[in-house]
Amino acid sequence: MSTSIYKPEMARLGNVQQMTATEKLFRIELPKGQSLGHDPGQFVMLSVLGVGEAPISITSSPSRSNGDFELCVRKVGDVTGALHAMQPGDRLGIRGPFGVGFPMDSMRGKDVLFAPGGLGLAPLRSLINQVLDERDEFERVIILYGARRRSELLFRDELNEWVERDDVECLLTVDCEDEGEEWQPEERLECNIGVITTLFPEIEVDAKNTIAITCGPPIMYHFVLMEMLDKGIPESNIYLSLERRMKCGVGKCGHCQINSLYCCQDGPVFNYADIKGFEEAL
Amino acid sequence: MSLKILDKEAVAPLIEALMADYRVVGPQAKGSKFAFDPITDPAHLRLDYDTTILPPKKVFQPQHERLATFTLGEDPQVETAIEVEPTVLLGMHACDLHALNLLDKAFSEDYPDAHYLSRREMTLIVSLECLEPCDDESFCRSMGTLEADEGFDLHLTDLGEAYAVEIGTEAGADLLAKYGDVRDATDAEASQKAELQSSKIKHFADRLNFDAAELPSLLEEAYDHPHWEELEERCFACGSCTNVCPTCYCFNVVDEVNLALTEGERIRHWDSCQLAEFARVAGGENFRESRGARQRHRFMRKGKYLYERFGALGCVGCGRCIRTCPSSISILKGFNTIRASLR
Numbered sequence: 156m157s158t159s160i161y162k163p164e165m166a167r168l169g170n171v172q173q174m175t176a177t178e179k180l181f182r183i184e185l186p187k188g189q190s191l192g193h194d195p196g197q198f199v200m201l202s203v204l205g206v207g208e209a210p211i212s213i214t215s216s217p218s219r220s221n222g223d224f225e226l227c228v229r230k231v232g233d234v235t236g237a238l239h240a241m242q243p244g245d246r247l248g249i250r251g252p253f254g255v256g257f258p259m260d261s262m263r264g265k266d267v268l269f270a271p272g273g274l275g276l277a278p279l280r281s282l283i284n285q286v287l288d289e290r291d292e293f294e295r296v297i298i299l300y301g302a303r304r305r306s307e308l309l310f311r312d313e314l315n316e317w318v319e320r321d322d323v324e325c326l327l328t329v330d331c332e333d334e335g336e337e338w339q340p341e342e343r344l345e346c347n348i349g350v351i352t353t354l355f356p357e358i359e360v361d362a363k364n365t366i367a368i369t370c371g372p373p374i375m376y377h378f379v380l381m382e383m384l385d386k387g388i389p390e391s392n393i394y395l396s397l398e399r400r401m402k403c404g405v406g407k408c409g410h411c412q413i414n415s416l417y418c419c420q421d422g423p424v425f426n427y428a429d430i431k432g433f434e435e436a437l
Numbered sequence: 438m439s440l441k442i443l444d445k446e447a448v449a450p451l452i453e454a455l456m457a458d459y460r461v462v463g464p465q466a467k468g469s470k471f472a473f474d475p476i477t478d479p480a481h482l483r484l485d486y487d488t489t490i491l492p493p494k495k496v497f498q499p500q501h502e503r504l505a506t507f508t509l510g511e512d513p514q515v516e517t518a519i520e521v522e523p524t525v526l527l528g529m530h531a532c533d534l535h536a537l538n539l540l541d542k543a544f545s546e547d548y549p550d551a552h553y554l555s556r557r558e559m560t561l562i563v564s565l566e567c568l569e570p571c572d573d574e575s576f577c578r579s580m581g582t583l584e585a586d587e588g589f590d591l592h593l594t595d596l597g598e599a600y601a602v603e604i605g606t607e608a609g610a611d612l613l614a615k616y617g618d619v620r621d622a623t624d625a626e627a628s629q630k631a632e633l634q635s636s637k638i639k640h641f642a643d644r645l646n647f648d649a650a651e652l653p654s655l656l657e658e659a660y661d662h663p664h665w666e667e668l669e670e671r672c673f674a675c676g677s678c679t680n681v682c683p684t685c686y687c688f689n690v691v692d693e694v695n696l697a698l699t700e701g702e703r704i705r706h707w708d709s710c711q712l713a714e715f716a717r718v719a720g721g722e723n724f725r726e727s728r729g730a731r732q733r734h735r736f737m738r739k740g741k742y743l744y745e746r747f748g749a750l751g752c753v754g755c756g757r758c759i760r761t762c763p764s765s766i767s768i769l770k771g772f773n774t775i776r777a778s779l780r
Contacts, residue, residue: 159552162517163515202515204515205701206692208690233719399724402688402690408708409686415737434660435734
């Protein structure tokens with residue numbers, strides 16, 4: 156036995172796009188053009204050799220993979236800080252994909268409500284684009300996206316496209332306007348002012364026929380869940396993607412444990428009914 | 438296979454012979470305590486030890502180990518490193534065999550861990566029958582770990598002037614044939630060993646006040662028990678309990694780079710769920726912030742979570758965490774306290 160589950164594959168950093176002051180979008184190419192073969196909602200362990208390894212959810216959808224994939228990463232720690240300093244052509248390590256993604260099959264034929272907050276759009280985008288690429292398979296597609304400020308809205312081109320599409324109901328909100336920022340009219344997405352929960356009264360849902368999905372900062376989940384439950388969406392129709400510290404990605408290191416569950420293997424996508432009794436979940 | 442007899446005078450020559458071909462690890466005195474360490478002098482082996490500071494898990498999951506080496510620069514490369522050498526581990530007690538069985542499950546399920554499993558494959562285990570309890574902190578009898586029918590290559594029982602040697606595996610038989618000066622046991626010696634084994638239980642107190650099989654369901658009911666608040670006040674979050682636990686295997690992984698910044702190593706080292714930053718993410722959120730919640734997590738892993746996952750309790754009753762805790766937190770007393778208040 157000599158194959159180590161901890162050995163990363165050395166990948167090449169492709170295009171890097173600055174998205175906000177703290178987030179960049181990284182395109183990553185695996186050696187020999189091989190495909191990552193992920194499901195929406197899964198994550199990879201990303202290595203910057205010499206700095207360390209961190210779990211990052213995959214933001215691109217399998218339907219748009221051309222042998223590469225995308226990570227949307229906030230500069231917040233050692234590994235992500237080092238990643239942000241990297242240039243196209245640089246090498247980084249990849250392990251994965253790992254974990255359980257979103258339940259595509261149980262979503263087909265249903266209305267789908269996405270409610271990402273802030274950087275929570277990154278993992279949900281892999282699913283949103285997959286759903287849009289198989290649009291006929293789903294009924295209504297509703298996207299309620301909130302960010303703290305207009306300058307922190309991610310994937311603005313795609314937000315714009317989703318707002319424009321007739322077959323997508325996309326509403327945006329920001330907690331407050333940036334101070335002293337002048338936005339060009341063409342960049343100026345139409346935004347509500349207020350936290351994400353202020354968007355829920357704007358929509359009507361066929362609760363029993365809706366699958367609702369959320370991801371965002373820890374503070375957000377309780378409030379978004381209350382709105383979803385208020386709409387009558389059954390607990391078992393609600394899915395959450397959770398963040399945890401991880402050192403292995405394969406259910407061994409113990410860091411990501413949520414009560415008896417391992418976020419890396421049992422998640423990171425969880426059904427709300429399955430974890431609502433777990434104090435450590437949120 | 439037949440029972441063999443190894444005279445005590447033949448132990449040192451056996452170890453001497455093994456040392457030529459193996460790293461031989463066994464219990465040796467360390468201050469007033471004992472530790473599993475590589476043997477440099479057969480006279481240092483102390484098969485009369487009570488318990489060790491650290492469990493023998495360190496032979497299979499070292500405190501620090503290299504997972505990979507890498508080069509930096511334009512075209513960085515990473516190579517797997519598996520640190521393993523042929524080893525004979527002497528003197529394991531039954532509780533530690535049970536613990537090792539659980540580690541085997543943890544490191545082989547779903548994603549087999551080649552680093553651990555290579556060391557496991559390259560290590561022969563010579564275990565030792567416990568005829569007396571180590572001290573008043575151990576509660577192996579209550580946890581059903583006083584005996585181990587498997588998990589050893591050879592198993593020794595102290596008959597006074599000699600050891601009875603039970604053969605557990607073919608590898609054990611080969612080792613004995615190649616290195617050991619043994620003879621077949623007489624009927625009298627075989628009965629002496631059987632008698633020692635069957636009568637020893639009376640020396641061991643049953644210190645858990647209920648059937649250990651109740652633990653998973655008991656802890657299920659105890660999630661909001663006030664005991665965790667008491668531990669919140671008492672725990673120093675030093676991580677000693679998890680370090681000395683034979684079934685704790687959580688780890689951290691860090692990169693270390695040379696001063697020239699040209700190459701480095703990816704190092705795995707023991708970690709502890711009792712440390713404040715264990716569940717903290719880079720953004721600052723800590724998902725198990727209080728010491729009480731972290732102690733609860735330890736109790737839950739030992740009595741419930743690992744059982745649900747692997748079908749074996751995570752506590753083998755070795756008592757090490759109780760002996761080492763600077764605040765005298767006792768998992769045994771904790772289990773008994775919770776049981777007394779709930780059932």
